[in-house]
Amino acid sequence: MAMTSHVLEHQDFSAFMRDGEDGRPSIDLLVKGARCAACLSKIEREITAMPSVSSARLNLTTGKLSVAFERGRDDAGAVLERLDGLGYPATPFDPAKALAAHDAEGRRLSMALGVAAFGAGNAMMFSVPIWAGLFGQELGPATRTLMQWMSAAIAAPCAIYAGMPFFTSAWRSLRKGRANMDVPISIGVILTLLISFVETVLGGADTYFDAAVSLLFLLLIGRWLDHRLRANARSAASDLLAMQAPAAVVVGEGGVEHRTPLDDVRAGDLLLVRPGERIPVDGVIEGGVSELDNALLTGETAPVRAGLNDICRAGALNLTGTLRLRATARSEDSAVAAIARLVEAGAQSRSLYVRLADKAAALYVPVVHSAAAITFLGGWALGLGPREALLRAVAVLIITCPCALGLAVPAVQITASARLFRRGVLVKSGAALERLAEVDHVVFDKTGVLTEGRPRLLDPIPAAIAMAAPLARASAHPLARALSAQAGVSSLAEDVTETPGQGVEGWIAGRRARLGRAGFVGVPGAAPSETELWFGFDDDTKIRFAFADAIRPDAAETIAALRQRGLTVEILSGDLAAPVAKVAAALGIETWRAGLTPAEKSEAIAARGRDGRRVLMVGDGLNDAPALANAHAAMAPGSALDASQNAADLVFSGEGLGAVVAALDVARSARRRALENFAFAALYNLIAAPAAMFGFINPFVAALAMSGSSLAVTLNALRTGRGKTS
Amino acid sequence: MSIFMLLAPLSVMIALVGLGAFWWTLRSGQYDDPMGDASRILIEDPLDRPDAREA
Structure with missing residues (x-):
């Protein structure tokens, strides 16, 4: 996304501007790579020092920089240029998306x-004397009632406020005719408060005001952790969205360049696409010649030449020349949109997945409520009297109230995703981890996943490379870049001119040289090829450089590790059969298919699903997005096209595929811990419920049992992902 | 007993002040950027212009 300075300066960013609090225009920018105190101070100091800027503040957690300008001097282009110069490429943020980032629900929780x-804490202060009274200490009934009233005065309003998230969620679920975990929680809390009030009025000993509010406290911890996990994932997802729409450059009247949000580009607009940028919408080329990299669209490795009147599809990367493009479709009607619809269909089927906690709730709710009902009716029938029977029923509800259950899964998942985050894997939801743990078949895309997705020089001859490197450095073409990467430090050729789609020409040590296609360099009779470069000085022998997409160094190791864990491996690729077969043979993968369209890939995944397999799809291209959405679980590398990152459950950064194995291990460990927690909660309830039925539970025991079980579950969750993966 | 009637409400009051302080920190966005705030304290030179702390 780095752009040269003169490009940004004269563009119009008004579409991204919003009015700040005091009427000054401001803009939100997503800054890449700012991760430390030094970055923060450098960026804020440098940007604030600019004359048009009145203030700049960087949020290091979200990577968003808010810049407010002096009135009438909204010079966003200069800020972007300055940031680029500092080494932090930035993208303007859609104002609507930036405002939505305000996390109201998080603050409420x-x-x-x-x-x-x-x-x-404060209700407990009055509970302690009451508990002391339970154990035969001196406490007259009048003092006890006073303590109970004080406890009620604090606990009841707090419980009503703190319980609201549960009450509203329970009410919503009841109106839909379902019962989620919040229904027993709400019933338990409300009933507990009511009964405790009645007991206080009647002068009884058993009131549970402190239990009701500490129950909510423990449950809210679980709820808050869960929200944190989802909010992090959501903000990561919206960052991806913002990055994905790097705002097309629309050429207006008089040649003024407007940076326009992708959604506002209309068919018929004239667009400018510079080398290194992606084609924003489908269009027809009106001027310029270049080469397009379709690797993320179709999985093809070789770039395609594009010239006047050629059709280009949104998402392709423009490599060498500046293109003037007449938009033929709006963003949502572009060829990408067909793929987006496939993605949506896949995501819908995935939303049918029932999370572990909900499965547990479905079992738990009827059991506990019938136990409470039986206690009340049975106790009454056996001659306890309605008041005593009701108290015991409430004790059952309180003691079995799902503190441990409410914490069991969120605590595990937040630990797991924190561990994975440190390894460079971003988990987008807790359910994703659960699904990943169940996977038994892994499907890889080839280009950019098993391979590095960029060409690498075959048979490097140092002398030849050193000769060609000064010219190669002058070009942005992927083959030339691969060549100069191999060469390391070298001088730069002089008077370089680049002919888009052909090659570069320049002077090296006083001799004219050319680097590019066979025909351009002057090799007669050589077939044009997208995987080779020719180099030669005028009137001298020509040298051929051949390139291939290299397999990632740890691919074989990763596949062995997956097999060792009992998973089967397959390749589904959109590339031609020959390169796919070569990679499959090199990695020892027997099952592979080549030449697949996005729909075919997605269908192949769905077919596996119908056979009862749980498939993990690892892919990076736009052509993988539907397959990613359709798979039981999906991972995408950080280099993937944003649509694929959005369709995936987990995004891993870094060079290696090892993250796939690490994520799998942590997910499985998380599942084990969650099931252990459920087993513990079940065991606890098996002991506690009968105890409550037979009247062994008093408010003190309830308070101990509740916090004890929650603590046990949380400590167990902290063990997630320890051991062999670290 | 009368000292209790004085101390109990007093302790609740003190706790309420704490709750109010928490409410204020929450409202003023002090939990919005934990990473940035942790780093900001390490930055030695104060920003040149005082109004740079806004926004």
Whole structure:
């Protein structure tokens, strides 16, 4: 996304501007690569020092920089240029998306948590004398009732405020005719408060005000962790979206270049696409010659030449020349959109997945509620009296209330995703981890996943490379870049001119030389090829450089590790059969298919699913996106096209494929811990429920049992992902 | 007992002040950028212009 300075300066960013709090125009930028205190101070100091900028503040957690300008001097292009010069490429953020980032729900949950903590602590202060009374210490009935009223005065309002997230969720679920975990929680809390009030009025000993509010406190911790996990994933996803729409450059009247959000590009607009940028919407070339890299669209490795009147598809990478493009479709009607619809269909089928916690709730709710009902009716029938029977039923509800269950899964998942984050793997949802743990078949895309996705020089001859390197450095073409990467430091050729789609020409040590296609360099009779470069000085022998897409160094190791874990491996590629067969043979993978369209890939995955296999898809191209969405779980490398990153559950950065194995191990470990937690919660309830039925539970025991079980579950969650993966 | 009637509400009051402080930190966005705030404290030279702390 790095662009040269003169390009940005004269562009119009007004579509991204919004009015700041005091009427000054401001813009939100997504800054790449700012991760430390030094970056933060450098960026803020440098940007604030600019004359048109009144203030700049970088949020290091989200990577967003808010810049406010002096009135009438909104010079966003200069800021972007300055950032680029500092080494932090940035993208303007859609104002609507930036405002939506304000996390109201998170603040609401944090406040509920704070109130619950306050309520639990202070109600407990009055509970301690009451508990002392339970164990035969001196406490007259009048003092006890006073303590109970004080406890009620603190706990009841706190419980009502802190319980709201549960009450509203339970109400929503009940209106849909379902019962989620929040229904028993809400019933338990409300019933507990009511019964405790009645007991206080009647002068009884058993009131559970502190239990009700500390129950909510523990549950809110789980809820808050879960929200954090989802919010992180959501903001990562919206960053991807913002990056994906790097705003097309529309040429307006008089040649003024407007940076326009992708959604506002209309068919018929004239667009400018510079080398290194992606084609924003489908269009026809009106001027310029270049080469397009379709690797992320179709999986083809070789670039395609593009010239006047050629059709180019959104998502292709423009390599060498500047193109003037007449848009033929809006962003959502572009060829990409057909793929997006396939993605949506896949995502829908995936949303049918039932999460572990919901499965547990479906079992738990009827059991606990019938146990409470039986306690009440049975106790009454056996001659306890309605008040005593009701108290025991409430004790059953409180003691079995799903603190441990509510914490069991979120605590595990937040630990797991934190561990994976440190390894460079971003987990987009907790459900994704659960699905990943169940996988038994792995499908790889070839280009960019098993291979590096960029050409590498075959049979490097140092002398030849050193000769051609000064010219190669002058070109942005992927083959030339591969050549200069191999050469390391070298001088730069002089008077270089690049002929898009042909090659570069320049002077090296006083001799004229050419690097490019066979015909351009002057090799008669050589067939044009997209995987080779020719180099030669005028009137001298020509040298041929051949390139191939190299297999990632740890691919074989990764596949062996997956097999060792009992998974089967397959390749589905959109590339031609020959290169796919070569990679499959090199890695020892027997099952592979080549030449697949995006729909065929997706269908192949669905067919595996119908056979009862749970498929993990690892892919990076736009052509993989539907397959990613359709698979049971999906991973994409950070280099993937954004649409694929959005369709994937997990995104891994870094060079290696080892992250796939690491993620699998952590997911499996998380699943094991979650199941252990459920087993523990079940065991706990098996002991606690009968104890409550037979009247062995008093408020003190309830408070101990609740916090004890929650603590046990949380500590177990912290073990997630320890051991062999670290 | 009368000292209890004085101390109990007093302790609740103090706790309420704490809750109010938490509410204020939450409202003023002090949990919005934990990473940035942790780093900012390490930056030695104060920003040149005081209004750079806004936004």
